[in-house]
Amino acid sequence: MIEPFDDTYFMKKAMQEAEVAYEQGEIPIGAIVVVNNQIIARAHNLTETLNDVTAHAEMQAITAAANFLGGKYLIDCTLYVTIEPCQMCAGALFWSQLSRVVYGARDEQRGCIAMGTKLHPKTKMEGGVLSAEASQLLKQFFIEKRNLN
Amino acid sequence: MIEPFDDTYFMKKAMQEAEVAYEQGEIPIGAIVVVNNQIIARAHNLTETLNDVTAHAEMQAITAAANFLGGKYLIDCTLYVTIEPCQMCAGALFWSQLSRVVYGARDEQRGCIAMGTKLHPKTKMEGGVLSAEASQLLKQFFIEKRNLN
Numbered sequence: 132m133i134e135p136f137d138d139t140y141f142m143k144k145a146m147q148e149a150e151v152a153y154e155q156g157e158i159p160i161g162a163i164v165v166v167n168n169q170i171i172a173r174a175h176n177l178t179e180t181l182n183d184v185t186a187h188a189e190m191q192a193i194t195a196a197a198n199f200l201g202g203k204y205l206i207d208c209t210l211y212v213t214i215e216p217c218q219m220c221a222g223a224l225f226w227s228q229l230s231r232v233v234y235g236a237r238d239e240q241r242g243c244i245a246m247g248t249k250l251h252p253k254t255k256m257e258g259g260v261l262s263a264e265a266s267q268l269l270k271q272f273f274i275e276k277r278n279l280n
Numbered sequence: 281m282i283e284p285f286d287d288t289y290f291m292k293k294a295m296q297e298a299e300v301a302y303e304q305g306e307i308p309i310g311a312i313v314v315v316n317n318q319i320i321a322r323a324h325n326l327t328e329t330l331n332d333v334t335a336h337a338e339m340q341a342i343t344a345a346a347n348f349l350g351g352k353y354l355i356d357c358t359l360y361v362t363i364e365p366c367q368m369c370a371g372a373l374f375w376s377q378l379s380r381v382v383y384g385a386r387d388e389q390r391g392c393i394a395m396g397t398k399l400h401p402k403t404k405m406e407g408g409v410l411s412a413e414a415s416q417l418l419k420q421f422f423i424e425k426r427n428l429n
Contacts (some may be wrong), residue, residue, distance in 0.1 A: 148374035182352045183343050184336075194332050203331045218397055219371025226333035226368065247396050248367055 136168040138211070138233050142260040143213040144237070148175040148188065149268055155180060158267045160223035162188035164196035164205065164229075171208070172196040188222035189211060193227050206253075215242035215258060215266040225251045227280040233257040235265030285317040287360070287382050291409040292385070294360040297324040297337065298417055302331035304329060307426045311337035311361040313354065313378075320357070334387040335368045336360060339368035342376050354378035355402075362414040364391035364407060381405040384414030 141163060148161025149189060152175035164172040176177035177186040189212050196210075197203045209231040216234065221243035224232060228251045237258060239245055250256055290312060297310025301324035313321040319365040321344035326335040338361050345359075346352045364382065367372060370392035373381060377400045386407060390396055399405055 178352060182350065183346050184352050185339055185372050190334055194334055197332050201331065203327060203333050216375060217371060219368050219381055222366060222371050222397070223334050223366025226366075246398055248371070251397055 132199060138257075138260045141165055141170070141209070141211045142213070142233065142265075144170060144173070145213050146261060146264060146268070148173055149213045149265065152176045153268060153272055157195060158212045159225045160212065162192040162210060164192050164208050164210050166196075166200075166205075166208045170190055171199040185219065187220050188230050189216050189219065190223055191225050197227070202274070203227070211260075213261070214238050214269065215244060216248075218243055218246045218248045219247075221248040221250060224254060225249060227251075228253050230254065231258055234258045236262040236269070242271050287406075287409045288365065289383060290314050290319070290360045291414075292363070293319060293322070294362050295410060295413060295417070297322055300363045301325045301337070301350050302417060302421055308421050309337045309361065309363045311341040311359060313341050313346075313357050313359050314348075315354075315357045320348040334368065336366065336369050338365050339372055339385065342372050346376070352376070352384055360380060360409075362410070363418065364393060365397075366391070367392055367395045367397045368392050368394075368396035370399060371401060374398060376400075377402050379403065383407045384409055385411040385418070 137253045145161045145163045147157040153159035156239040157176045161175045172192045174188045177187045189236045203241035215233040215238045294310045294312045302308035306325045321341045323337045323340035324338045337416040356374040357378045362384040362386045367385045
């Protein structure tokens, strides 16, 4: 049976958010939250626009999803994010108790795996979905930034 | 020489924020951000009111301080928080690159020390300022919660 709503489908939606960030001069990372195959939150990094280090895509997606659901726990939700979450975002995901995190590319230096951040025991994390696309967009962003400066 | 603006002075201001949280039925944790002996941000935990696990006192204080300063890095700032920051908040503090974190009481279970969260190399962290008062307020809150339920 063909499953139209698979991880690749949803990661493409997160990638679209990353592309919006890119066009705005933001580090291009996007995130969405899904419950029962429905997207309930879409967000992208806004740290430059908001002048706020806490405005990562995941943080805004968590806040927006809780707002949609009317409760602060994201028990049956999956978060798709184009780059592996950092300590802050993984820490927020811990508190949200969501079921599943799917990331695109690893962040070998500042990602939660390298940093040893703990997720909630209820949360499963997987990676590698559209990894090449996600890391390519990020690389392209930093190459352009360097050339502009 | 008497220094009126010492760590105890500023922690009392953070405790006042924790007390506001307490009165609102929020887990009583308060935080302030100080630069050159001036308080530039005051915040308390609002996770219940905002239905948002990311609404910790420190997160809001970081956002408010950056807003006040007009830049997202809190290089010369000190954050006073009544309870040791969690993974999420320590992760946010990492990104903010602030100079100093002073906390009141340890959080032996969910605090950033037990969880192994990394602060920025530029950031120094100290604790134990008004520790007894901060943990007493927290204990009292949970005793009352239990008695109400």
